Amino acid sequence: MACHLRERPHSTDFDAIVGDKVTLIAEDHIGNVMIAKAKYGDTDLVPDGTAVSRLDFTVAAGSVVMVLIFVFSAQEAGEGALREDCGGGSTQLLRDVSGDEPKVSFRINGKAAA
Amino acid sequence: MTRVPILALVMPVVTAMCCFGQVENCTSYRKGIDRLMATDRSRDPTSYEAALRGLLDLGQHERCFVVYAAGVLSPDPAGKGVIEREFEGVARRIEASRTDKQAGPGAGGTASTSVVSQGPVAKGLSVATEYGALTRSVNGQAITIRGNLAGVPSALARNNILPYCLATERRNGYCVSKSVLNILRRVSFGVSFDASRDGQSITGTPATGTSGSGATAQPVTFTGKKREISLVSARIEFWNHRDVTSKAFLDKWKAQVGTWMNEATGALVKVQIYGPVSALPEYEEWQKRAQRRIEAAGRDRAAVEKALNESLRDLLDTVKRKIPDLGERVDQATAAYNRFFIDQNELVESLAKQPVLAFECTNNRPLGQEPASTFRLIFDLPLTVQTRLVANGAIEIYDSVPKEAAAAVKRFRDAQFAFELDHGLGSASILGPATVSLAGYYQRQNTAALLQVNPANPVSGITFTGLPPGAKTVFTKTGNIWLAQAKLSLAPQGSSVKIPLSVTYSNRTELIDKPTWRAQVGVSYDFDSLFSGLAKQ
Numbered sequence: 331m332a333c334h335l336r337e338r339p340h341s342t343d344f345d346a347i348v349g350d351k352v353t354l355i356a357e358d359h360i361g362n363v364m365i366a367k368a369k370y371g372d373t374d375l376v377p378d379g380t381a382v383s384r385l386d387f388t389v390a391a392g393s394v395v396m397v398l399i400f401v402f403s404a405q406e407a408g409e410g411a412l413r414e415d416c417g418g419g420s421t422q423l424l425r426d427v428s429g430d431e432p433k434v435s436f437r438i439n440g441k442a443a444a
Numbered sequence: 445m446t447r448v449p450i451l452a453l454v455m456p457v458v459t460a461m462c463c464f465g466q467v468e469n470c471t472s473y474r475k476g477i478d479r480l481m482a483t484d485r486s487r488d489p490t491s492y493e494a495a496l497r498g499l500l501d502l503g504q505h506e507r508c509f510v511v512y513a514a515g516v517l518s519p520d521p522a523g524k525g526v527i528e529r530e531f532e533g534v535a536r537r538i539e540a541s542r543t544d545k546q547a548g549p550g551a552g553g554t555a556s557t558s559v560v561s562q563g564p565v566a567k568g569l570s571v572a573t574e575y576g577a578l579t580r581s582v583n584g585q586a587i588t589i590r591g592n593l594a595g596v597p598s599a600l601a602r603n604n605i606l607p608y609c610l611a612t613e614r615r616n617g618y619c620v621s622k623s624v625l626n627i628l629r630r631v632s633f634g635v636s637f638d639a640s641r642d643g644q645s646i647t648g649t650p651a652t653g654t655s656g657s658g659a660t661a662q663p664v665t666f667t668g669k670k671r672e673i674s675l676v677s678a679r680i681e682f683w684n685h686r687d688v689t690s691k692a693f694l695d696k697w698k699a700q701v702g703t704w705m706n707e708a709t710g711a712l713v714k715v716q717i718y719g720p721v722s723a724l725p726e727y728e729e730w731q732k733r734a735q736r737r738i739e740a741a742g743r744d745r746a747a748v749e750k751a752l753n754e755s756l757r758d759l760l761d762t763v764k765r766k767i768p769d770l771g772e773r774v775d776q777a778t779a780a781y782n783r784f785f786i787d788q789n790e791l792v793e794s795l796a797k798q799p800v801l802a803f804e805c806t807n808n809r810p811l812g813q814e815p816a817s818t819f820r821l822i823f824d825l826p827l828t829v830q831t832r833l834v835a836n837g838a839i840e841i842y843d844s845v846p847k848e849a850a851a852a853v854k855r856f857r858d859a860q861f862a863f864e865l866d867h868g869l870g871s872a873s874i875l876g877p878a879t880v881s882l883a884g885y886y887q888r889q890n891t892a893a894l895l896q897v898n899p900a901n902p903v904s905g906i907t908f909t910g911l912p913p914g915a916k917t918v919f920t921k922t923g924n925i926w927l928a929q930a931k932l933s934l935a936p937q938g939s940s941v942k943i944p945l946s947v948t949y950s951n952r953t954e955l956i957d958k959p960t961w962r963a964q965v966g967v968s969y970d971f972d973s974l975f976s977g978l979a980k981q
Contacts, residue, residue, distance in 0.1 A: 340493075342501040362694050364701060366709040378710075395719045398457035399709040403688065403697045405622065405788055406471075406610050425504065430471040430610055432784060435503035435718035 333416035334389065335424065335438065344424070346389040353415040354398075354424070355384040356377040361404025363427060369397045370438075384415065391440045401427040467751045469613055469758060475497070477752070480738075482743055496738060499752070500731050501719045510717065510777040511613075512756055513770070588675070594628035602786045604779030622789050630684065631794065634806075677806040679822075685798040696795045708787040711780040711826040717773055719943035726762045733758070795806035800824040807843070814894045815843045816857050830868040837861050846894065849917055854891040861886045881931040881946075892919035893954040920954050927951070942968045 335344040346352065352437045356363045364383050368375035371394045375385045381401055402408025408429035413421040425434050467473040476499035485492040497671035502509055600606040601620040687693050721727055734755035741747035766769050806818040820838035827833055838860040845853050864883040895918040927950035933944045948962045 335722075340497070342497050342503065357867050358572060361688075362698060364698065366702060366705050367713040369713050376702075379703045379706045381698070381705070393723075395722070397713055397718070399713050399784075401705050401788060402708065403694055403701075403792065406785070428472070428475070430613075431505060431507050432781075433506050433712055435506065435722075437499075438485060 333414050333420075333422045335414050335422070338439065342432060343393070343439060345439045345441060346442040347443045348389050348391045349443075350389045352385055353384060353386050355413050355415050355421065356382075356400065356427075357411040357413050359411065360407060360409040361402055361429075363403075363408060364401050364403045365398055367397075368403030370394060389438060389440045389444035391442070393437050393439050395435060395437055397433065397435045400427050400432050400434065402432070404429060406430050410443075445618050445948060453922070461923075467508065467512055468753050470505075470511050471610055471613055473508045473752065474506045476505065477745065477748055480748065481743070482529050497731075499738070500755070502721055502727075506718055506777070507781055508897070509756070510774055510781065513760055513774045514778055516757065516760055521630075521687040538577070555800065567708075582834050588634060592629050592632035594625045597628065598625055598786050598790070602783045604775070604782050607778065608785045622785070622788075625786075625789060626793070630681040632679045634675070634677040634679075635673060637672050642915055673809060675806060677804055679802050679804040681800055681802045683801040686793075686796040687798050688792060688796045693795055697791070700795065701791060704791045705784070705787055708784045709930070712777075715773060715777040715780050717777055720765055720767055721759075724763070724766055727759075727761040730755070730759050778790045798826060808840075812896045814846065814896075816840050817843055818860075820860075832852065832866050834866070835862070842894075846917065847918070847929065849892075849894055852892065852919060853894060856890050857893070858890050859888045878935065879933045881933065883929040883931065885925075885927045885929070887925040888918070889922045889925060889954065892922060894919065895955065918955075921952075921957055923952075925952055927949065944968075 334346050334347065334350040338345050344345075354365075354368075356365050359393040365376055365385060366381040368385055368387075370387050372391060373387070375387050376382055392393065398412065400410070400412075402410070406429040410427050411423055412425040413423055415421055416427055425436070427434055457476060459954065468477060476495070478945070480495040480499055483492040483495050498504055597620045601608045607619040611623050617649040712950055734752075737751045738748055741751040767773070800823070802824075803820060804818075804820045807815060808818060809815045818838050818840045820836055823835045825833045825835075840857045840860065842853070842855045842857050845855055862883065863887040864881055866879050866881045869878040869880065897916060897918055918939075927948055929946050929948040931944055931946035934945070935941070944964070944966045946964045948964065949959050950962075952958060953960060
C-alpha cells in the first residue's frame with residue numbers, strides 16, 4: 331500500500347489527498363515514546379488523560395497544522411521517530427523526535443484528488 | 445515574612461551559569477548544526493538540503509526558538525547583565541506572589557500514628573495532622589510539615605518562577621535542571637508542631653499500686669513546656685537504585701503517563717507559536733534567505749552558528765511586528781515547557797524507585813519529657829507493583845539527663861525495630877486510591893523514660909501511687925514494648941488528601957504498664973498545589 335503523506339518539494343510540510351485516512355505511529359529508539367496530545371486543526375486526536383503510540387486522522391482541506399506532544403520515559407535523553415503506517419507492514423519516516431523537543435508541528439496541505 | 449532567606453536558600457543550589465540568545469547552546473539547534481556539518485553538500489546535496497531545511501523548520505525546534513526568543517526579547521533598560529536581570533526577575537516574581545507553605549511525624553513521635561518511617565518522602569511539601577501516640581503515654585495533636593529540598597525549586601520551575609534547563613544546555617542566569625533536582629530529592633526534612641500544648645491532657649495508670657508500698661495514691665498532672673515544635677527531622681537517601689529501563693517500569697510508565705502529564709501536555713499544545721508564524725508569508729521568504737546565508741557560511745561551524753543566530757534575529761524582528769503578543773506567547777511557552785519537563789521527571793522518579801536505604805536523624809521533644817534524638821536506618825523494598833515492605837532500625841538517646849536523675853537514667857534511652865507491609869488496593873500501583881498496611885514494632889526500653897510532673901496541679905482521674913510528696917520526675921519501667929497495627933489509608937482519586945485510619949494493640953506503653961488498644965485517624969495534604977498560585981508577573 332502507498333503512503334498518504336508526501337513531502338512537499340523544498341519544504342518540510344506534507345501534501346495529502348482530502349479524505350484520506352492517515353495513521354501515525356510513535357516509534358521507540360531510546361526508551362519509550364508516546365503521543366500525549368495531538369491537535370490537527372481544531373481536532374484533538376488523543377483523548378484527554380491518555381497517551382498513545384498510534385493514532386488515525388482524516389486529511390482535511392487546506393493547509394492545516396498538526397501539533398504533536400510526545401512524552402519520553404527516558405526524559406530529555408529519549409529518542410524516537412514519528413512514522414506514517416503505510417499499510418502492508420511498510421512505514422515512512424516523517425520526523426525524528428527527541429526528548430529535548432517534545433513538541434513537533436508541521437503543516438499538511440489537503441488537496442482534492444486529481 | 446521576608447523572601448530573602450528563601451532566595452538565599454534556593455538560589456545557590458539551582459543555579460547554572462552561562463548564555464541566552466546563542467542558538468548553538470540549545471540541544472535541537474546544536475543537533476541540527478551537527479547534522480548539517482556531517483553532510484557534504486558537493487557529494488550529497490539532497491541530504492544537505494534536507495538537513496538545512498530541518499534546521500530552519502520552526503516546527504522541529506520550537507522549544508529552542510522559545511529559549512532564544514526569551515533571551516532576545518528580555519528587556520535590558522538599565523544595561524544590566526543577563527544573570528543580574530534573571531535574579532531580579534526571579535526575586536520579583538517570588539515577592540509578588542506571597543504564599544506560605546506548610547506535611548505526620550515519623551515513627552514514635554508525640555502524636556505519631558505510624559510505627560514505621562517510610563522510605564520515600566513527599567515530592568514537594570505535605571502537611572499532615574494526626575492525633576494520638578503509640579509508644580508514648582501522652583496523647584498529642586501534631587501538625588507535621590514534610591518535604592524534600594527539591595520541592596521548592598521544582599514547584600517554582602513548574603510555575604515559571606525559575607526557568608528549567610536541560611542538563612546538556614548551559615544558560616545564562618538561574619535555572620533548575622534534572623540532575624540538581626535528583627540530588628536535592630534525596631534530602632528531606634520534617635517539622636512537627638504540637639497543637640495541644642496549651643491545654644495539657646494526660647492519660648495515666650489507674651490507682652493501682654506500682655511499688656507495693658501501700659502508699660496513698662497521689663494525683664499528678666504533666667506540665668507542658670509550651671514548646672510548640674515537638675519534632676524536627678532530617679533524612680538523606682544513601683542508596684536509591686533507580687530502574688528506568690525494565691519492562692516493569694516501562695509498563696507502569698505507559699499506564700500512568702497519559703494521566704500524569706495531561707495538564708502539562710495540555711498547556712504545551714495550547715500555546716501557539718509555530719501555527720501563526722508559519723502562516724505568515726514572510727516565513728517562507730525568511731527560510732529562503734536563511735538558507736542562502738547558511739549555505740554561504742560553508743563548512744565553517746562558527747560561521748554557520750553566526751548565520752543561524754543572525755537569521756533567527758531577522759525572524760524575530762519580523763514576527764514581533766506581525767504578532768504583537770509574541771512576548772506573551774513566549775512567556776506562556778516557557779512556562780509550559782518548564783512544567784512539562786518537571787512533571788515528566790517527577791513521574792519517572794515516582795515510578796523508578798526501587799529499594800531505598802535512608803538515614804534519618806530526629807530530635808523529639810515530647811510534652812513533659814526530656815528531649816531525645818533518634819538515629820534511624822530505613823529500608824524500603826518494593827516487592828511487587830502493589831506491595832512493599834518497609835523496615836526501620838533505630839536507637840534513641842537523651843539529649844541530656846537531668847542531674848537529679850543522673851544516677852538512675854542512662855543516655856541510651858531505647859532501641860527500636862519496626863516493619864510495615866503495604867498493599868495497594870488500586871489496580872495500577874501502590875499509589876492507587878487505598879492502601880492496607882500491617883505493621884509490627886518492638887522497642888527495648890533500655891533506661892527509664894523521664895516524665896516531668898506537677899504535684900501542685902493534679903488532674904482528676906490521673907493518679908500515681910508510691911510517689912513521694914513533691915516529686916517532679918517520674919521514672920517509667922524499662923523492658924520490652926511491642927505493638928501491632930492495621931491501617932487503611934484512603935486517598936480519594938484526583939485529590940491531594942490522604943486519610944489514614946488505624947487500629948493498634950500494644951502490650952504496654954512507656955508509662956502505662958498494661959495492654960492498650962488505640963484507634964487513630966489522620967489527614968495529610970500535598971501542599972504543592974499552593975504553588976499553582978504563583979504566577980509569573
